Amino acid sequence: MRMAPRILIAAVAVALTLDPAWAQAPLEADAKGYPNRPIRIIVPFPPGGPADTITRLVGQRISEDWGQAVVIENRAGGNTAIGAQAAARAASDGYTLLAAMDTTMVINPLVAANLPYDPHKDFVPITLLTKTMSLVVVRSDGPNTVKELIAKAKGNPGKLNMGAGTITSRLGALQFAKAAGIDVQLVPFKGSAEIGQAVLAGTVDFALDSTGTSLPLIQSGPPSSTKSIARWRVSTMTWP
Known part of the structure; x- marks a missing residue:
């Protein structure tokens, strides 16, 4: 029996956070007419990835509802630590938010020494924006099943080169390789947008990537009527 052509490797969450000093006095902030100027949301990834896309959609709705501009600022690098540090050092006035994720708040504190922010002291959660899953993806001219890939x-x-972005994705990719008993080279990327392009270009043989980036490439890729065009399509793999 064949399973659906999507392989769940890891789940990640994106959430909005702000500085706790501001969160402790919401009534005072309301009395001052918050928000009365533009709001900045820091995304710790390059433009074009799922976290960036989701945050821009949310930012647009916030702008419409609150009547204030929302500026999305991409601060990629350091496994989201660079963006988190920028948010932590911002003024505690509620006008700088961070689109954080599990890597930012859970994984980094466990694996990184001298982290430039404290997830417990520097931030408080506002809301969970989304949950997403990761897929093992290959180009359409690559293996058709996990069995063939292995x-x-x-x-x-x-x-073989294996691409992955955040620490969470890299751990999932390494776990996949270990479980499969294969020796592959892990190629780290800053975000999903870079991973998708690397798979399309053949820089990596396969990758662990989010559905937010992978599915549009799978669904809207050009038809594989010729060999050269086929190299620009991406397909998921099914369990045998």
Whole structure:
């Protein structure tokens, strides 16, 4: 029996946070007519990825509801630590928000020494924006099933490149490789937008990527009527 052509490897969440000093006095802020000027939301990823897209959609709705401009600022790098640091150092006035995720608040404190922010002291949660899943993706001219991918990797030990973005995705990718018993090279990326392009260009043989970036490439890719066009399509793999 074949499963649906989507392989769940990891789940991540994106949430909005702000400085706790401002959150402790919401009534005072309301009395001052908050918000009375533009709001900045820091996204710790490059433009074009799922976190960036979701935050821009939410920012647009906030702007419409509150009548104030919402500025999206991309501060990628350091496994989201650069963006988190910028948000933590901003004024405690409620006008700088952070689109954080599990990597920012959970994984980084566990694996990174001298983290430039404290997830417990520097931020308080506002709301959960979304949850997403990751897929193992290949180009349409690559393996059609996980079994084929594993066989190809075992036949070429150490030669296949595997792309992944955040620490969460990298851990999931390494866990997949370990469970499959394959020797592949992990290629780290700053965000999903870069991963999608790398798969399309053949820079990596396969990748662990979010549905937000992968599915549009899968659904809207050009038809594989010729070999050259086929290389620009992405497909998910099914369990045998």
